[in-house]
Amino acid sequence: MMKHYTYSFNTHQPMADVFAHLLDVRRWWSGLYEEKITGSSQQLNDEFSFAAGAGIHESRQRLIELVPDVRIVWLVTMSKLTFLSDPTEWEGTRIRFDLSASGGGTHVTFVHEGLVPQLPCYDQCSNAWEQYLRKLEDSLNNK
Secondary structure (H helix, E strand, C coil): CCCCCCEEECHHHHHHHHHHHCCCCCHHCCCCCCCCEEEEECCCCCEEEEEEEECEEEEEEEEEEEECEEEEEEEEEEEEEECCCCCCCCCCEEEEEEEECCCCCEEHHHHHHCCCCCCCCCCHHHHHHHHHHHHHHHHHHHH
């Protein structure tokens, strides 16, 4: 069984507030590597593009699953990770948030389905995800 990259945390924020925060990708997937996010991610089939580090990472995501206050899933439809021998490594992977009630707040689980330890980008990509997700966790817990 493959072990997809996963990160979980708890926040005192209500599920609806966390869900709205996550749908606005500019609020959590930015601020570390000179990122540019274009497009939208509010309704099913919305697409947004992410670019970071002067062409080092470019990707396009389509919102493919949306369960209000519970789950958000984006499909990576294009990736150009120029630091890899296969820059399309993320294509076809899924970026997912699952929310559940926890002690009056919300338990957040992030999974990048397809980002597994066997991939060349796993170490770099999982380290970057951890930085973004810690920043997200801090911003939700300091509201």
